Amino acid sequence: MNLKQLIKYSAAFILLLTSSLGLYAQNTFSINGQIGKYQQGMITVRYTDNNNGVADSSKVADGKFSLKGKITEPTHASLTFIPADKQKIGEYRDMFLDPVAITIAGDSTLNTAKIKGGPSSTDIDALSKANEPIVKKGTDLDKRMAKAKEDDDQEKMKELGAERRQLLDEQAAIRAAFIKSHPDSYVAFGLWVRKTRGFFLPEEIEPEFNSFSVRMRNSIQGKIVTAKLEGAKRLFVGSTAPDFTLNDVSGKPVSLSSLKGKNVVLFFWGRAWFPFEPISFAITKISRQLKDENLVILSVYFDTPNSSYEWKQVLEESALTAGNIINVKDTMPILPYYRKEKSELMKAFEMSGETIPHAYLISTEGKILNRSIDLFKDPVADIKKSLGK
Amino acid sequence: MKKNICLTITAALWLLLFTTYTANAQVVYLDAGEKVDNYPKVEWLRGVPLERFEKDKIYVIELWATWCRPCIEALPHLSDLESKFGDKVVFIGQNVMDPDISKVKAFIARNEKLMKYNIAYGGMEDSDFYKNWMKPSATIGIPRTFVIQNNTLVWMTSPSELNERVLQLLVDKKFNIEAAQKLK
Numbered sequence: 311m312n313l314k315q316l317i318k319y320s321a322a323f324i325l326l327l328t329s330s331l332g333l334y335a336q337n338t339f340s341i342n343g344q345i346g347k348y349q350q351g352m353i354t355v356r357y358t359d360n361n362n363g364v365a366d367s368s369k370v371a372d373g374k375f376s377l378k379g380k381i382t383e384p385t386h387a388s389l390t391f392i393p394a395d396k397q398k399i400g401e402y403r404d405m406f407l408d409p410v411a412i413t414i415a416g417d418s419t420l421n422t423a424k425i426k427g428g429p430s431s432t433d434i435d436a437l438s439k440a441n442e443p444i445v446k447k448g449t450d451l452d453k454r455m456a457k458a459k460e461d462d463d464q465e466k467m468k469e470l471g472a473e474r475r476q477l478l479d480e481q482a483a484i485r486a487a488f489i490k491s492h493p494d495s496y497v498a499f500g501l502w503v504r505k506t507r508g509f510f511l512p513e514e515i516e517p518e519f520n521s522f523s524v525r526m527r528n529s530i531q532g533k534i535v536t537a538k539l540e541g542a543k544r545l546f547v548g549s550t551a552p553d554f555t556l557n558d559v560s561g562k563p564v565s566l567s568s569l570k571g572k573n574v575v576l577f578f579w580g581r582a583w584f585p586f587e588p589i590s591f592a593i594t595k596i597s598r599q600l601k602d603e604n605l606v607i608l609s610v611y612f613d614t615p616n617s618s619y620e621w622k623q624v625l626e627e628s629a630l631t632a633g634n635i636i637n638v639k640d641t642m643p644i645l646p647y648y649r650k651e652k653s654e655l656m657k658a659f660e661m662s663g664e665t666i667p668h669a670y671l672i673s674t675e676g677k678i679l680n681r682s683i684d685l686f687k688d689p690v691a692d693i694k695k696s697l698g699k
Numbered sequence: 700m701k702k703n704i705c706l707t708i709t710a711a712l713w714l715l716l717f718t719t720y721t722a723n724a725q726v727v728y729l730d731a732g733e734k735v736d737n738y739p740k741v742e743w744l745r746g747v748p749l750e751r752f753e754k755d756k757i758y759v760i761e762l763w764a765t766w767c768r769p770c771i772e773a774l775p776h777l778s779d780l781e782s783k784f785g786d787k788v789v790f791i792g793q794n795v796m797d798p799d800i801s802k803v804k805a806f807i808a809r810n811e812k813l814m815k816y817n818i819a820y821g822g823m824e825d826s827d828f829y830k831n832w833m834k835p836s837a838t839i840g841i842p843r844t845f846v847i848q849n850n851t852l853v854w855m856t857s858p859s860e861l862n863e864r865v866l867q868l869l870v871d872k873k874f875n876i877e878a879a880q881k882l883k
Contacts, residue, residue, distance in 0.1 A: 591837035594728045629727035629835070 339407045340378040343414035345423050349373040350394040353420075357387035357407055360530055361648045383529055384408045384430045384496040391420045406430035406497055433497040437488050444481045451477065494523035503531050507664045509682050512542040534648055541660035547681055551576065551672045552658035556610065556638035559622060564638050566608065567676060573605040573697065574672040575683065578661060580612040580644050581619045589667050590628035592685040597632040599690045603697070604674070607635045610655070612666070614643045671696050729836040731876065733852050740827040741793070742800065744807060746817030749791065757788045757869050758847040761858060762838065764797045765806045770842040773858035774813045781816045784866050790816035795833065795841065798823055846874075854879060 341355065353375050354367040360382045368375045370391065384406060391401040401420040408428025416423030425431055451473060458466040485501060492498035499522055506515055519527065519535055526532050545551075555565040566574065575596055579589060597607055609630055613619060621639055625631055642653040647662035655661075661668070671680035671693055680696040683689050729735070738749045752758060761777055763770035774792070781790045792814055797803050800820050807818060821828035832838070836845075836855060844861050846854040848869055854876055864882045868874045 585839045587834055587837040587839060591728070591730070591835075595730055598728065598730075599732075 337380045337382060337409050338378065339381055339409050339412060339427075341376065341412045341414060343370075343373075343375045343377075343423070345370075345373045345414070345416045345420055346418040347373045349391075349419075352392045352394075353377070354390045354392075355379070355387055355407075356390070357381070357385050359385060379407075381407055381409055384428070386500050389420065406434055406500075430495070430497050433492060433495045436492075437485070437497065440484050440488060441481065444477060444484065447477055490521075493521055494525060496526070496529070498522075499526045499529065499531065503535060506535050506538055509665050509668060510538075510542070512539050512546075515539065538647065538660065545660060545670075545678060545681060547678050549678050550676055551670065551678050552655075553676075554655045554658065556640055556655070558636060558638050559625070564608070564636055566672070569606060569608065569636075570676055571604075571674050573603065573674055573679070575605065575607045575669055575693065576672055577607055577609045577667070577669040578612070578659070579609065579667040581617075581624050582644065586628070588686060590630060592689045593635070594629050594632070596689050596693065597630075597634050600693065601632075601634055605634065605693075609635055609637045611637060611639045612642055612644050612656075613639065615641050726831040726835045729832065729852060731852055731854055734850055735847055735852050736850060739821070739831040741819040741821050744794075744804060744818045744820055745814075746791075748819075749789070749817070752847055752850055754850050756848075757866075758791065758845075759788055759861065759866075760791045760793050760845040760847070762793050762795050762833075762841045762843045762845075764795055764841060765802055766797070767841050769858075773842050774810065776858055776861075778813055778815045780861070780863065780866060783863060784870070785816075787870050788866060792816055792818045793821055793828070794819065795821040795828060796823060848874065 343353070349370055350372070351370045352367055353370050354365055355377050356363070356365045357379075358364070359380070364379065366377055366379055368377045387405050387407045389401075389403045389405060391403075393400060403420055405425055406427070408430045410428040412425065412427035412431065414420070414423045414425050425434075451470060455467070455470050455474075458470055489498045489502050502518065502522075505518075515535070516539055519532075519539065522532070527536065551566060553565060553567045555563050558564050566576070575593075577593060593607060593609065611621060611624070613621065621637075625637055630637060640653050640655055642656060643651070644661075644663045644666050645651060647664060649662075652661075659670075667685065669683040669685055669689075670678055671683055673679045680692065683696075684692040735752055737751055743749075749758075759777075759780070761770075761773065763774070765771075777790060777792060780788075784790075794803050797820070803820055807814060819828075821832075823829065836843075842858050844854075844856045844858055845852060846856070846861070846869065853869075853874060856879075860879070860883055862882060865874075865879045868878060868882070
């Protein structure tokens with residue numbers, strides 16, 4: 311490299327550095343790590359920024375590594391360390407990224423190293439500290455369980471099983487207390503928000519959500535919860551079910567409103583669900599046991615345009631071919647909630663990969679009678695109850 | 700004469716075609732209250748092979764595997780019931796999801812005293828038993844117990860819910876699921 315080139319590169323580098331400092335300073339994080347000097351290999355940080363997955367790797371040389379990146383707001387991340395020596399086992403560690411300089415320091419493994427960073431790291435430390443007695447009890451319990459297993463002592467195993475369940479309850483209580491006492495923490499909010507995956511009861515979720523700070527409620531995850539809550543409220547028992555039209559197996563359009571006069575089990579599903587048998591079993595059960603009721607099953611199947619599954623074949627295999635089942639198809643993949651590629655139907659019924667399979671019961675007048683038919687336990691009893699029978 | 704032979708062959712072919720067709724007719728749904736006539740094709744390892752359920756008999760079919768600990772724990776219990784009700788009820792220990800039949804045979808030989816009833820080998824996902832029994836009944840976990848009376852599947856339950864008093868209800872023709880569940 312000649313001098314001219316060097317100057318050119320340096321100038322570009324300085325420009326890059328200053329511009330990133332000026333524009334993105336508040337969003338940049340860096341991780342400087344030093345673990346045991348004998349450690350060589352590769353370390354990868356993975357996190358989600360603004361609903362996009364990001365991964366970045368760095369070499370670990372004599373235990374030293376450095377990573378950096380940009381984040382819109384503090385977020386959960388994971389570190390994976392793969393040693394160069396293939397005989398050695400890799401390591402995985404959860405952490406939180408704040409937009410600050412983070413240090414990871416220790417003289418042996420990644421898991422025993424100390425992480426120092428912003429407020430989220432402090433919160434994780436507080437939670438870990440609160441969890442310490444549980445971890446200690448758990449380690450001890452594991453040993454006793456291994457012993458009982460070795461002795462083939464069934465009574466002891468049962469007793470220890472009960473002890474384990476109690477320990478898990480204690481751990482859940484500690485987590486709940488942590489969430490309650492940290493209303494402005496990304497760590498606490500991140501733990502709580504798992505409750506809102508899948509189908510939830512808005513009357514239970516809303517007051518809990520409102521106990522978080524404005525900053526949390528307006529965070530990326532917070533905005534998703536707000537949208538989900540609004541959606542759930544539109545689909546309460548008593549509201550009119552949104553109308554839609556899709557083609558049936560023969561290509562004939564079928565609309566929900568055309569089924570007025572009959573009670574409708576509106577069933578959303580896709581073949582990708584595993585294990586699938588209990589789902590097709592539940593629908594066949596409804597179809598057979600309620601065949602004399604004024605009821606039809608509108609079975610909405612979701613699949614991608616170039617799927618390896620043949621819809622008609624799936625229907626035959628699942629035995630969803632009885633006379634009181636109307637099969638229609640929406641050519642749309644089932645994706646996570648935040649993804650924008652959704653059909654009108656998916657938007658109208660607030661559906662995502664986390665909520666399918668799902669079934670509503672809709673009255674003869676098109677009103678929602680049951681927001682979530684219990685498909686796994688006793689769907690027939692659940693439907694009868696909603697119909698007042 | 701030639702023509703006659705031809706006709707007989709055609710008839711035989713048709714019959715063959717028809718029987719294979721009916722044999723392949725898949726059971727799509729198996730739940731309490733459903734009629735059951737045929738037992739799926741399995742390999743009988745012990746006892747009397749069963750092809751068709753008889754109207755006046757009671758059958759208890761328990762699904763098990765050599766890798767399934769709770770199933771193995773339930774084996775003595777089934778033998779115990781067999782010793783008391785063997786003349787009135789047909790007991791079948793139906794092995795499922797065990798890839799290697801020789802291991803199943805070895806297991807049975809080792810545990811002869813625990814398994815005093817009919818035993819059949821079902822096989823994996825491509826087997827007749829899987830397609831015509833496990834899949835239509837949405838059986839995704841074992842042990843699972845099926846009770847059949849009067850050519851009807853009357854109950855899908857677990858070994859722990861099946862006891863002498865429940866079997867007596869069946870013998871007395873007084874069985875219903877609610878009554879059986881009260882006898883837990």
